[in-house]
Amino acid sequence: MRYLPRLADDLLAEALTISGAVQVRGPKWCGKTATSLQQAGSVIYLQDPDRSRSYLALADAKPSVLLEGETPRLIDEWQMAPQLWDAIRFAVDRRGEPGQFILTGSSTPTVQGMHSGVGRIASLVMRTMTLFESEESTGRVSLKALFDGETEIAGVATLDVEDMARVLCRGGWPAAVTAGAKTPAGRLARNYVEGLIYSDVARMDGVARNATRMRALMRAYARHISTQASQATIAADLAVDEASMAPNTVSDYLDALSRAYVIEDLPAWNPALRSKTAIRTSPTRHFVDPSIGAAVMRWTPADLLRDFEAFGLQFESLCVRDLRVYAEANDGALFHYRDKTGLEADAVVVLADGRWAPVEVKLGSAQLDDAAAHLRRLRDRVDWDRMGEPSFLAVITAGATAYRRDDGVFVIPLACLRN
Incomplete structure (x- = not known):
């Protein structure tokens, strides 16, 4: 290979x-x-x-x-x-x-x-391959350059929405990436899920876990991707698959999935604010690669294109995977933000030197104005005297072009982004 x-x-x-x-x-x-x-x-x-x-x-x-x-x-x-x-x-x-x-x-x-x-x-x-590593992102927009003060961006993505659905179901697994079109999208991810359910998690610590329950839990988890669903909510959702698990059993299974690097929740960012506002501390739920959720739900690219709500949540998870890798390559980390007023940012990149930048994720262009407005509101809510001014504001999309809006917010196709 x-x-x-x-x-x-x-x-x-x-x-x-x-x-x-x-x-x-x-x-x-x-x-x-x-x-x-x-x-x-x-x-x-x-x-x-x-x-x-x-x-x-x-x-x-x-x-x-x-x-x-x-x-x-x-x-x-x-x-x-x-x-x-x-x-x-x-x-x-x-x-x-x-x-x-x-x-x-x-x-x-x-x-x-x-x-x-x-x-x-x-x-x-290490995580699965980002779009830049799989040579599917043009890399015309650099996260490092944005933090270093770049003010003008331009680029055209080579992936469209249909391509993004295929990439999402395929995942960033090196074997699947290098196989190209020879292997149907999602085949390797499905093999991964089956091996995980029937042997890998149990073999990890010698604890026997029920395969039917593990599958049901992973399906429930997949339905709450990119949300701040509690363990209780995920447990209640198991009823959809006609299964039930005690709260401590759910906790054990989720812990096993975490230790096997299958799930990787996004922690909440807790900045200093100008006024007292309660910040939600629940993590956002994510698989380490969004293809895992697509595989356990048996979604195909065509399924995602028919259900843009589910596609949007899965696309957010794909963006989070890439942003984690790009942030860590710049000595940073990734968080999310949400407060009691409902103001949120899907991701906040925070570098070790304190610089930060909030990011919203939108599958299409129809919600760009709302996303930019949310980012400006968050920028104004943070106490700059203590946190510093954000390095930039950005909306990541599955669209075609990278550019800077008149309000200063960057619009960046995921397929144009790099570290």
């Missing part, structure tokens, strides 16, 4: 220059191993069916042997032997040099090491 460069390439290279080890976390099939292999000096695959049993026995008896090899030493699916964590931390201390190990894993082990690894083991989150 052809390797497409990832934004994580530079982040991993940088982390290896300052940390003894780097833990690369993220969902299964998102490209963690392929990216890590670009910089690894040697590798050991703990899932190798011919050697896995021997490796795990050695991890118990003498884990230091597994750490021998040219550096950086890649240990793939390290969570199968969580005792390696302390052995790696100890080896990093003994060697006293950066760039010794890369750890990849598609789940968070329930058994933690004796030491946190702070100062020795850096953490890097």
Whole structure:
């Protein structure tokens, strides 16, 4: 499979220059191993069916042997032997040099090491491919350039709404991206969901979970994508699939999906405001890749084009996925905003140096005026003396052209955006 460069390439290279080890976390099939292999000096695959049993026995008896090899030493699916964590931390201390190990894993082990690894083991989150990484965004509009003061943008997207529905159902899985038109949109995502439901989540921590309940919960979750639905609301929605689960069971299943990097909720932003207004703190619900929700609901691109309300929510989730990656590539993070008056921003990009920018997501152009008005209201509500003025205001769309409105709000097709 052809390797497409990832934004994580530079982040991993940088982390290896300052940390003894780097833990690369993220969902299964998102490209963690392929990216890590670009910089690894040697590798050991703990899932190798011919050697896995021997490796795990050695991890118990003498884990230091597994750490021998040219550096950086890649240990793939390290969570199968969580005792390696302390052995790696100890080896990093003994060697006293950066760039010794890369750890990849598609789940968070329930058994933690004796030491946190702070100062020795850096953490890097990888997600599925953004449109820029899959070479479907022109990259004419740079998030970094906007934060650095760019005031004029221009670009024409190569994807239309029909293309966006196809890309959404296909997902950003590297194998699906490189397969191109040879594989029907959503086929790999459906295989991912089936494997997840019937084996991966249970195997992650040895806890048996009912496949029917897991599927019903994921369908209920998919119906609340891009909303601030509570766990109670999601649990109540299970009745749609004629299933019921106790609240603590729902919590356990959602925790398992989170530790498997299947769901990744967007936290709320809590800025200083000019006047007292209660800020909603509930997270916005998202799968790590929107194709998971489409797969579990058995939606096709044609289904989304017939239901623009569902399409709009799924498109927002697609934008959130890309914005997370672009924000983190600029040493930032992504949040959402909503207060008791109903004023909201689908995403707020906040950089480590304090600069921030609110973003609204609209599938089409009919609601651009309302979205721009919401962004201006939020800009005026934030206390600039304490938070600083926003670097820019932007509406991300599935439209064709990137431009700056007369009111200063940027309109950016997702297929024109990059880090």
